[in-house]
Amino acid sequence: xxxxxxxxxxxxxxxxxxxxxxxxxxxxxxxxxxxxxxxxxxxxxxxxxxxxxxxxxxxxxxxxxxxxxxxxxxxxxxxxxxxxxxxxxxxxxxxxxxxxxxxxxxxxxxxxxxxxxxxxxxxxxxxxxxxxxxxxxxxxxxxxxxxxxxxxxxxxxxxxxxxxxxxxxxxxxxxxxxxxxxxxxxxxxxxxxxxxxxxxxxxxxxxxxxxxxxxxxxxxxxxxxxxxxxxx
Numbered sequence: 001x002x003x004x005x006x007x008x009x010x011x012x013x014x015x016x017x018x019x020x021x022x023x024x025x026x027x028x029x030x031x032x033x034x035x036x037x038x039x040x041x042x043x044x045x046x047x048x049x050x051x052x053x054x055x056x057x058x059x060x061x062x063x064x065x066x067x068x069x070x071x072x073x074x075x076x077x078x079x080x081x082x083x084x085x086x087x088x089x090x091x092x093x094x095x096x097x098x099x100x101x102x103x104x105x106x107x108x109x110x111x112x113x114x115x116x117x118x119x120x121x122x123x124x125x126x127x128x129x130x131x132x133x134x135x136x137x138x139x140x141x142x143x144x145x146x147x148x149x150x151x152x153x154x155x156x157x158x159x160x161x162x163x164x165x166x167x168x169x170x171x172x173x174x175x176x177x178x179x180x181x182x183x184x185x186x187x188x189x190x191x192x193x194x195x196x197x198x199x200x201x202x203x204x205x206x207x208x209x210x211x212x213x214x215x216x217x218x219x220x221x222x223x224x225x226x227x228x229x230x231x232x
Contacts, residue, residue: 001085002187002190007050007051010050010176010185010194011050013197014178015034015048015177015180015183016180018193018197021192021193021197022183022185024199025189025193032168034167034181034182034183034184035167035181035182036166036167037144037165037166039124039126039144039181040142040145041140041142041143041179042135043140043141043179046122046138046179048177049140050090050177051087051120051121052086052087052172052173052174053090053092053172053174053175054081055093055094055160055161055170056078056094056155057094057156057160058127058154058156059095059152059153060097060100060104060151060154061097061103061151061152074155078155078158079118082120083118083119086172087119088121089120089121090124090177091124092123092125092162092167092182094126094164095127101126101127101144102127102144102147103128103151104128105127105128105130105146105149106127106153107129107130108130108131109134109135112141115139116138121140122139122140123140123141124142124164124165124175124177124182125143126144126164127144127145128146129146130149130150142177142181144165159171165181167182167183168184174186174187174190199232203228207221207224207225210223211224
C-alpha cells in the first residue's frame with residue numbers, strides 16, 4: 001500500500017507528466033507501461049485518478065458458458081474482489097473478442113453506479129461503454145468505443161494479468177489515468193515521482209517563460225536551452 005498522502009500528491013499531475021517523470025527515473029519506461037492505442041474519454045473534465053488495478057476480462061459475442069448459478073457465484077466473487085484491498089481501485093478490463101472487441105458494452109448506468117458505490121474511481125477498458133448521460137457522476141472512463149447494446153457481454157475472468165490498449169496490468173498495480181490515457185507506476189519508483197515532476201516543471205518553466213515573452217527568437221531559445229541544462 002502506498003502512503004495516502006503520496007497518492008493524493010500524484011493526483012496533482014496529469015498522466016503525460018507522470019510518463020515524463022518515469023522516463024527520468026527509469027529511461028526504459030519510454031517504451032513500456034502505458035496505453036499506446038487511442039481510448040475514448042467521455043468525461044475529459046474530470047481530474048486524474050490514481051488507484052490500484054482491479055483486473056478482469058470480458059466477452060460479448062456469445063452467451064456465457066456457465067449455468068445461471070455459476071454465473072451468479074462468479075459475479076459475487078467479482079464484486080467481493082473489486083471491493084477488497086488494496087483501495088482505492090481502478091478497473092482495468094480487457095475485451096477478449098479480438099476484432100469484435102466492444103461488440104457489447106459491459107459498462108453503463110448500472111455498472112458505473114455499482115462500481116462507484118463499491119469505492120472504485122474509474123475504468124480503463126478496450127471494450128465499449130454506453131449510457132453516457134446516465135453514467136455515475138465523477139466516475140472516470142477510458143474505453144475502446146461507445147456502443148448501444150450489451151449483446152451477450154459477460155465476465156470471462158478476474159484478478160488475472162490483462163493487456164488493455166497495449167498496457168500490461170497485473171492486479172494490484174498502481175495506475176494513473178486521465179483524459180490522455182493510463183500508465184502503471186512500479187512500486188519501487190513511486191516515491192521518486194514527485195521530485196521528478198518538480199524537476200520537469202522547473203526545466204519546462206525556463207523554456208515556456210521565454211517562448212511566451214515578446215521578442216522570442218532562436219537566440220533566446222538557445223539561451224533557454226542552456227539554462228535548462230543547468231537545472232538538476
